[in-house]
Amino acid sequence: GAVVSQHPSWVICKSGTSVKIECRSLDFQATTMFWYRQFPKQSLMLMATSNEGSKATYEQGVEKDKFLINHASLTLSTLTVTSAHPEDSSFYICSAATGTSGFNEQFFGPGTRLTVL
Amino acid sequence: GNSVTQMEGPVTLSEEAFLTINCTYTATGYPSLFWYVQYPGEGLQLLLKATKADDKGSNKGFEATYRKETTSFHLEKGSVQVSDSAVYFCALSSQGTSYGKLTFGQGTILTVHP
Numbered sequence: 735g736a737v738v739s740q741h742p743s744w745v746i747c748k749s750g751t752s753v754k755i756e757c758r759s760l761d762f763q764a765t766t767m768f769w770y771r772q773f774p775k776q777s778l779m780l781m782a783t784s785n786e787g788s789k790a791t792y793e794q795g796v797e798k799d800k801f802l803i804n805h806a807s808l809t810l811s812t813l814t815v816t817s818a819h820p821e822d823s824s825f826y827i828c829s830a831a832t833g834t835s836g837f838n839e840q841f842f843g844p845g846t847r848l849t850v851l
Numbered sequence: 852g853n854s855v856t857q858m859e860g861p862v863t864l865s866e867e868a869f870l871t872i873n874c875t876y877t878a879t880g881y882p883s884l885f886w887y888v889q890y891p892g893e894g895l896q897l898l899l900k901a902t903k904a905d906d907k908g909s910n911k912g913f914e915a916t917y918r919k920e921t922t923s924f925h926l927e928k929g930s931v932q933v934s935d936s937a938v939y940f941c942a943l944s945s946q947g948t949s950y951g952k953l954t955f956g957q958g959t960i961l962t963v964h965p
Contacts, residue, residue: 738894768952768953775957775958776957777855777940777955777956777957777958778895778940778953778955779955780952780953780954783952827894827895829894829895839897840897840953841894842887842889842894842895842896843894844892844893844894845894
C-alpha cells in the first residue's frame with residue numbers, strides 16, 4: 735500500500751514552453767502533498783507544500799508564478815513549470831502524506847526528469 | 852536554519868561487510884530524525900526513524916541511534932547484502948512542524964558487490 739505515482743517519468747521540452755507534472759496517491763487519500771527538486775549529487779530541496787483545496791505554501795526563493803501547484807483532489811496534485819528555461823532542468827519529486835498534524839509519514843513518487851532545451 | 856550533513860559517497864563494499872554512513876544535523880529544538888532509502892527506479896522509502904534523544908530506530912538489519920550530544924544519527928548495518936545497494940538519505944523534521952516538513956542530507960550512494 736501507500737503508492738505514489740508521477741507522470742511523466744521524464745520529459746524534454748523547448749525553452750519557453752510549459753510542462754505539467756502529475757502526482758497521484760494511488761491507494762490512499764493525501765491531505766498534504768510536497769514538491770521537491772533535486773539537482774545531481776545534491777539533496778532534495780523542498781519547493782512547496784500543498785493541501786487539498788487550498789493554495790500552496792512556497793519555500794523561500796521559489797517563484798510561485800513559475801512553479802504553479804494545484805491540489806484539486808485528495809489523490810492528485812500537479813506542478814506546472816511555466817515558460818521553462820534550461821536552468822529549470824532538474825529532477826522533480828513529489829510526496830504525499832495523510833493528516834495535518836504531527837509527523838505523518840510521507841510517501842514518495844519515483845520522480846520526473848525534466849530537461850529543457 | 853535546519854541542515855543535515857551526510858558522509859560523501861559513493862560507498863562500495865563487499866557482501867557481508869559492516870556499513871556505517873555518518874549523518875550529523877543542525878536544528879533548533881528537538882527534531883525527529885529519519886533515514887530514507889531509494890532503490891534504483893523507485894521513490895524514497897522510510898527506512899527507520901527516531902523521535903527523541905537516545906532512541907534507536909531499526910529496520911531490515913539497519914540501525915541508527917539519536918545522539919543529541921553529538922547531533923548525530925549514523926546509519927549502521929552489520930552485514931550488507933547486494934540488495935542493499937541504493938541511495939540513502941538522512942533527514943530531519945523540526946519539532947512543531949505541523950506538516951512534517953523534511954530537511955534532507957545530500958544522499959549517499961551505496962554499492963555492494965558479491
